[in-house]
Amino acid sequence: MELGLRVLLSPHEEVTFRRIALGISKAQHLPARDVTYLIHLHLVDENQGRLKLTDLGRERYRGQGNGAARSGARTRPPL
DSSP: OOHHHHSOOOHHHHHHHHHHHHTOSOGGGSOHHHHHHHHHTTSEEEETTEEEEOHHHHHHHHTTTOHHHHHTOOSSOOO
């Protein structure tokens, strides 16, 4: 099992991880230390200033018991 699936995240790291998963924050508005750690765990990938979950990150997010992650529910209605 990958370290990124097993390691405990701090409450702040968890919030940063969820914000990236939901796409509700821009990279420059997230704590750099949290982002660096999530990248180190291979949960998040950065490409041209954009953050996204890796396959491992999506697996962890789906396994968190987050109903929105499993149901495909949107965080807000489309415009």
